Amino acid sequence: MNAPFHPAYLGNSAFSSRLPFLQLAWDSTSMGEFKTCARKYYYTLVMGYVPRSESVHLIFGLLLHGAIERYNHFRTNPAQVHEIALLNVLKWAASATWNRELNRPWASDDKNKNRETLLRTIVWYLDEFGPGDPLETVILSNGKPAVELSFQFPLGWSSPATSEPMLIAGHLDRLAKLEGRTYIVDIKSTKNTIDAKFFSKFTPDNQFSTYMLAGRVAFSQSVEGLIVDGAQIAVTFSRFQRGLIQRSESQVHEWLDGLRRYHLLAEQYAIRAVELNDKGQNPELAYPMNDKVCGMYNGCAFQGICSKNPGGRHEWLQGQFKQRVWNPLIARGDV
């Protein structure tokens, strides 16, 4: 049975209560979708549609991040030696990938990213970057390790239509010190070789520009850069390579200026969506398709929807997708 139709913006505190389609609190996910294609943004963020089966890459990435986050929490307790922390993390990951309902392991159809390669990657990564890592997790003033940090702060501009402030929100994996300097640390997995080309794709990059801004503004740290642990996940091995991503002040300002203009565009679309909605017309028409990106990123999940006639898409969406609310303001809890 389909979930009841209920736009995700309703009751979502990330959206304006004065201009219903207007998102006020943005994270790198929602910004990324909006920059990629306004229609895709409308379907995924405003309406909350996501494919019924989640992407293997998303699941794998979340579990890998979750494992490393837990390890870093364990390791900030001096009594937790590497082997015990690793064992606890592996127990968590093995349970998280066990389908209790069906009493079987997580079934992935990807030969590179599956349960065994995940558990292997956790062991290999933590053996390599766990003990003896020159990166030391920053301890915050409240005594907690700077791991999985939620942030939100005003961007310094407001919606011209509603006067509500625009916010930016999100989560950083970890802040760490290296030779007295502070870095944001993240891990990215890929099936491809980790080389200079792999790291070059993060400049420019919406997500990492968000992180650099957050490190400097939300955590009052003089962030030197972003350290990325690239993890190549192959069928028989996992290979790691550490790289440095940097942003100058002027690059961050340029990115912010662009963001402000994207927000103005989002407001124009929201105003038009309300007008269409009030006339009984489909508000999705306010959000133009970027039909040059449908085939990119392994193909857009909504390509099949956008290929239908405008009048009949709603039923297809209801049948092929499920709905969820994406709210960047919801902080992730401590582990």
Next chain:
Amino acid sequence: MTTSGTIPQSTALTEATPESLGELLSRDPERYSDMDWIKVIEAFRDQRVRWAQAEAMGARSAPKAKALPGPSKSSASDKPMEELDL
């Protein structure tokens, strides 16, 4: 002591073969014994050693990005699994 000139045999890693790892991973982890967990970790570590040896013997990787300081290789673990009170 081996005196016959035959190659010494060890069964120490018999339990850590890929087959036994696959069998272990097909079971509910909630029912693992402490020894099962040790076997899983050791099997993955054994894979890593064998892969690293194969790499060192000839496989050449693609050009790499400028490397940042990594961890010291001498401290791959604080304490062997066998010494821990699980």
